[in-house]
Amino acid sequence: MVKNGEMHINSLRDGRHVYLDGRLIVDHVDHPAFRNAVRTAASLYDFQARAENLERMTFDSPKPGLRVGKMWQLPTSLHELRQRRLALESWAELTCGMLGRSPDHVASVICGMYMGYQQFAAYDTRRAAALRDYYEYARDRDLYLSYTIISPQVDRVKRPGETDSSDEFLACAVVDEDSQGITLRGAKMLGTATPLANELFVGAIQPLKPGEERYGVSAALPLNAKGLQLLSRRSYEAAAQGVFDQPLASRFDENDCVVYFDNVKVPWERVFVYGSVKMAADQWYATPAHVYQNYQCQIRLMVKLRFLAGLARKIAEANGIIQFPPVRETLGQLAAQTVMVESFVVGMESAGVRYEQYWIPNARMVYGAQVLTQQLYPEFIRTIRELAGGALIMLPSSSADLESPITRELVTRIQRSPVSNPVERIKLMKLAWDALGSEFASRHVQYEMFYAGAPMVTRNHAFRTFDWTEAATLVDSLMGSYSAPVSTAGTGDVSQ
Numbered sequence: 001m002v003k004n005g006e007m008h009i010n011s012l013r014d015g016r017h018v019y020l021d022g023r024l025i026v027d028h029v030d031h032p033a034f035r036n037a038v039r040t041a042a043s044l045y046d047f048q049a050r051a052e053n054l055e056r057m058t059f060d061s062p063k064p065g066l067r068v069g070k071m072w073q074l075p076t077s078l079h080e081l082r083q084r085r086l087a088l089e090s091w092a093e094l095t096c097g098m099l100g101r102s103p104d105h106v107a108s109v110i111c112g113m114y115m116g117y118q119q120f121a122a123y124d125t126r127r128a129a130a131l132r133d134y135y136e137y138a139r140d141r142d143l144y145l146s147y148t149i150i151s152p153q154v155d156r157v158k159r160p161g162e163t164d165s166s167d168e169f170l171a172c173a174v175v176d177e178d179s180q181g182i183t184l185r186g187a188k189m190l191g192t193a194t195p196l197a198n199e200l201f202v203g204a205i206q207p208l209k210p211g212e213e214r215y216g217v218s219a220a221l222p223l224n225a226k227g228l229q230l231l232s233r234r235s236y237e238a239a240a241q242g243v244f245d246q247p248l249a250s251r252f253d254e255n256d257c258v259v260y261f262d263n264v265k266v267p268w269e270r271v272f273v274y275g276s277v278k279m280a281a282d283q284w285y286a287t288p289a290h291v292y293q294n295y296q297c298q299i300r301l302m303v304k305l306r307f308l309a310g311l312a313r314k315i316a317e318a319n320g321i322i323q324f325p326p327v328r329e330t331l332g333q334l335a336a337q338t339v340m341v342e343s344f345v346v347g348m349e350s351a352g353v354r355y356e357q358y359w360i361p362n363a364r365m366v367y368g369a370q371v372l373t374q375q376l377y378p379e380f381i382r383t384i385r386e387l388a389g390g391a392l393i394m395l396p397s398s399s400a401d402l403e404s405p406i407t408r409e410l411v412t413r414i415q416r417s418p419v420s421n422p423v424e425r426i427k428l429m430k431l432a433w434d435a436l437g438s439e440f441a442s443r444h445v446q447y448e449m450f451y452a453g454a455p456m457v458t459r460n461h462a463f464r465t466f467d468w469t470e471a472a473t474l475v476d477s478l479m480g481s482y483s484a485p486v487s488t489a490g491t492g493d494v495s496q
Helices: 005-011 035-049 051-057 078-094 103-115 117-123 125-140 277-285 289-318 325-350 363-392 405-414 422-436 439-450 455-465 468-479
Strands: 017-020 023-025 058-060 067-069 145-148 173-177 181-188 199-202 218-222 228-232 257-267 271-273 353-355 358-360
Touching: 005 035, 035 051, 035 078, 051 058, 051 078, 067 103, 078 103, 078 289, 078 325, 078 358, 103 117, 103 125, 103 145, 103 199, 103 289, 103 358, 117 125, 117 271, 117 277, 125 271, 199 257, 218 257, 271 277, 277 289, 289 325, 289 363, 289 422, 325 363, 363 422, 363 439, 363 455, 405 422, 422 439
Parallel strands: 017 228, 145 199
Antiparallel strands: 017 023, 058 067, 173 181, 181 257, 199 218, 218 271, 228 257, 353 358
């Protein structure tokens, strides 16, 4: 048995509380703000369930009779890591890399934590057992997980419990505990793709200090848990006029939600970290979790840049400027940057390291890629917009202009291209605007700049994982190969 799209869609009809435009959405699966994105997520499972894709996309679960997605695989060799990457790459190609929080992202987090099981066991054997059991539970059901690991941006100068003396539980924290479990109250962000997912991992990735243990809980719970409220941002899918006019926003809007925990009870068997600010940090950095999840991000971005580079070339061809030397130079720059990210991914794998029995990507290369791609993405988009020029603005208001006999003749007379008919040119430029300049596109720029944390955060990851000793040894070695000038006493002469 392999999970397919229909199974995933049915699993989302769980009565979760999603709020949009001030109203509770009774059945978000079929609501105009979410239905196409839900089916995009389902299409990933349909793809892996096809007979011709089973070997590439799935593997045998230890539970007899089940094949599950390779996002749950724990590679023990370079070959297995690359095979897993090819599966994740195939998924990313289905959405051109536009689904930032596809199922393989948070699955990678849980896999990385599971690899670090001994870290959890040294901290608390009961919490380690909970993590082990949850990994197996999520793996064998091929669950789509989302997560919320950041506190609301209220006053970054203050600590989590200091933001408002009248509301110490503005940021999600443990408000109570008993023999059955813990109770959570407060808000977390950003619940990207929570309308598309089955369950939620809640954790804390921001640094905490002793005394803030109640904010450092990590746990997993279904998205229909009693008291869990999903507050959706504006839906780009709902605002889309149709697939022709907004081919990306209409289908790939992985809606982000602020998640509010209104006294949500989480049983102990779903609690992985509690009572230790050290373990709240170690779960990310002392295990492969943070490296593994961000390796997945670079795989997805690699595909996304390929798509955008292809889009740039087609724009240049449609505008008849592909033979201009400056245009070819610009396209060459985009090609080089795309290959750079691909090289990072290959390098992370080849220079990977052994962690326990597992083969994991090279942390220095993961964090180096993060720093550079945060800067690269907005520049990449800006370059293609310059290449396109006014073509992105000189577009019909909607597909209705092509359906009306009055406007169609005028529109098709104006929209000319040396390589395609007028309708195909419009179709291309509509896609380009949705990828480069629409509200959907702007959200993606912001996402790629900050999904891994603020630039100062990712640069600090690069700083702490770089081999400074090796670099300094090179400097010391060179300096040791020659002498400093020595003054000759009494003469004023300087000799070598």
